[in-house]
Amino acid sequence: xxxxxxxxxxxxxxxxxxxxxxxxxxxxxxxxxxxxxxxxxxxxxxxxxxxxxxxxxxxxxxxxxxxxxxxxxxxxxxxxxxxxxxxxxxxxxxxxxxxxxxxxxxxxxxxxxxxxxxxxxxxxxxxxxxxxxxxxxxxxxxxxxxxxxxxxxxxxxxxxxxxxxxxxxxxxxxxxxxxxxxxxxxxxxxxxxxxxxxxxxxxxxxxxxxxxxxxxxxxxxxxxxxxxxxxxxxxxxxxxxxxxxxxxxxxxxxxxxxxxxxxxxxxxxxxxxxxxxxxxxxxxxxxxxxxxxxxxxxxxxxxxxxxxxxxxxxxxxxxxxx
Amino acid sequence: xxxxxxxxxxxxxxxxxxxxxxxxxxxxxxxxxxxxxxxxxxxxxxxxxxxxxxxxxxxxxxxxxxxxxxxxxxxxxxxxxxxxxxxxxxxxxxxxxxxxxxxxxxxxxxxxxxxxxxxxxxxxxxxxxxxxxxxxxxxxxxxxxxxxxxxxxxxxxxxxxxxxxxxxxxxxxxxxxxxxxxxxxxxxxxxxxxxxxxxxxxxxxxxxxxxxxxxxxxxxxxxxxxxxxxxxxxxxxxxxxxxxxxxxxxxxxxxxxxxxxxxxxxxxxxxxxxxxxxxxxxxxxxxxxxxxxxxxxxxxxxxxxxxxxxxxxxxxxxxxxxxxxxxxxxxxxxxxxxxxxxx
Numbered sequence: 001x002x003x004x005x006x007x008x009x010x011x012x013x014x015x016x017x018x019x020x021x022x023x024x025x026x027x028x029x030x031x032x033x034x035x036x037x038x039x040x041x042x043x044x045x046x047x048x049x050x051x052x053x054x055x056x057x058x059x060x061x062x063x064x065x066x067x068x069x070x071x072x073x074x075x076x077x078x079x080x081x082x083x084x085x086x087x088x089x090x091x092x093x094x095x096x097x098x099x100x101x102x103x104x105x106x107x108x109x110x111x112x113x114x115x116x117x118x119x120x121x122x123x124x125x126x127x128x129x130x131x132x133x134x135x136x137x138x139x140x141x142x143x144x145x146x147x148x149x150x151x152x153x154x155x156x157x158x159x160x161x162x163x164x165x166x167x168x169x170x171x172x173x174x175x176x177x178x179x180x181x182x183x184x185x186x187x188x189x190x191x192x193x194x195x196x197x198x199x200x201x202x203x204x205x206x207x208x209x210x211x212x213x214x215x216x217x218x219x220x221x222x223x224x225x226x227x228x229x230x231x232x233x234x235x236x237x238x239x240x241x242x243x244x245x246x247x248x249x250x251x252x253x254x255x256x257x258x259x260x261x262x263x264x265x266x267x268x269x270x271x272x273x274x275x276x277x278x279x280x281x282x283x284x285x286x287x288x289x290x291x292x293x294x295x296x297x298x299x300x301x302x303x304x305x306x307x308x309x310x311x312x313x314x315x316x317x318x319x320x321x322x
Numbered sequence: 323x324x325x326x327x328x329x330x331x332x333x334x335x336x337x338x339x340x341x342x343x344x345x346x347x348x349x350x351x352x353x354x355x356x357x358x359x360x361x362x363x364x365x366x367x368x369x370x371x372x373x374x375x376x377x378x379x380x381x382x383x384x385x386x387x388x389x390x391x392x393x394x395x396x397x398x399x400x401x402x403x404x405x406x407x408x409x410x411x412x413x414x415x416x417x418x419x420x421x422x423x424x425x426x427x428x429x430x431x432x433x434x435x436x437x438x439x440x441x442x443x444x445x446x447x448x449x450x451x452x453x454x455x456x457x458x459x460x461x462x463x464x465x466x467x468x469x470x471x472x473x474x475x476x477x478x479x480x481x482x483x484x485x486x487x488x489x490x491x492x493x494x495x496x497x498x499x500x501x502x503x504x505x506x507x508x509x510x511x512x513x514x515x516x517x518x519x520x521x522x523x524x525x526x527x528x529x530x531x532x533x534x535x536x537x538x539x540x541x542x543x544x545x546x547x548x549x550x551x552x553x554x555x556x557x558x559x560x561x562x563x564x565x566x567x568x569x570x571x572x573x574x575x576x577x578x579x580x581x582x583x584x585x586x587x588x589x590x591x592x593x594x595x596x597x598x599x600x601x602x603x604x605x606x607x608x609x610x611x612x613x614x615x616x617x618x619x620x621x622x623x624x625x626x627x628x629x630x631x632x633x634x635x636x637x638x639x640x641x642x643x644x645x646x647x648x649x650x651x652x653x654x655x656x657x658x659x660x661x662x663x664x665x
Binding site: 093106107111115116119121122123125128129131133134140152321 | 394412430437438439442
């Protein structure tokens, strides 16, 4: 695995800030009523998408979740077009036809956020099957929540990835709650990673708030996949800053104790501190990245707000390839 | 004269030629070869089954296990994997052993494969052909005999074809595999042994185009799949009474050929649809609605449909035969429409 370079540390810090700023802004704007539908925000989980996607190119594929904005940003999707999509505008990444829960950009290897919990597993192994069949060294990464781990697709897909030694990494974002139900209630196994042994693949549980822990575990698993050694399951312990969706009162969240400690951690300043101490990032550069990120998100909002809504005739377009 | 081969062999040949032509075509399914990792079969490069009915027999030995992929019994896993492989550039042909298993994998078709292109603003292409089988008449009872092409046909973003004969089966399958959309290719399991003339070359039958199998002026009968043979028997019998029946094999149930059906109804003024599916919210009801709306002024009587009853498929042979639409029922229905036939 490649050691973290200055250039990559800067990329990571920018992406983490972009995700946080994007989501904090969407949170604000949603409360004003300018964004239709449902949004599920990724803020708090930035270390996972960025720590994993730092190892990927546009030729690698990812599948994502309801909480997909962070994966999109980390995979290199255009911020302006993403924001426009969430606003339901013609200039959106999906021409305003997908929205937050179905945002995708196949050209960037982003195979879609997914409105179906657990919907990404089989799609990811299909992309990995394609990579293997065409004898590429590209990989697929399947991001999934702790809720999705209890869907049948988890079992069928991981088992198939194992028997066919597919180049895929299953990255679990265990943020303690599937919707409003605690993971400790919904899962018979304490650790989701423990289930890996049932499929004969490696699994580990890591600190999902620690960028470097994610970066190293993902790097190892992705290398293994690229070398044709098969899938890995990584469980990242994390926490979401907001509710399951915007408007969720979050009555279930703990007010104190271990869970509250996890909730209070912020991987962005944690990574800044680490990167500056390791001389991967100067304080000036970090400040500059923070500023640029704020400006980029402001630009995205302006772009989205000024963009036209989709033309009525587009309702009928792209049902089929003509 | 072309050779005569079975419906099953025609499908096998269509798959073979599509695989020969395009390396991106792969097959996935349960026991489509069979015997994976069995040493004595591997040594002889043999498949164990070649599909539960033998439709894919010989394809694994010819193309290898990389292209003819035996899956675990995991319908949502391999159907979803087919969607993922199609979205990323392959042309998978997954086999759902019986269409009755659709419940296990419907999400991958209903919520994923059929919607990706639309949801992603036109960026995705899902060139995937789902082969499956339907139909009563094989004593397979309620969980292996249903006809669910109509359920799939109601989903936007997928095409559904139901061939009635070996010639159409081969040409439609090749057309489906070349199509850049999700196409469901539903085979009637009781037709597998049916023989007819099939050209040896690579050819396509157009998806979305019905065929007039017999011309007539007094009554139009539209059929799906093997119901064609019921209609042809009806046409023969009614011809003896001087009634000329026009028989249309619909071939594609989504999108179905409205033009051919409506033009025929304008000529005959009477329409019966024979659909083996259960009677409500099926393809026949859709045809009734569209023809009633667009050709009402040409109709000399109500549009009739002859379908399976609103029951699961029974096991006992006598009950199963009662379940299936037959020529007697269609002729009774025709008598309600045609004065000369009224007793």
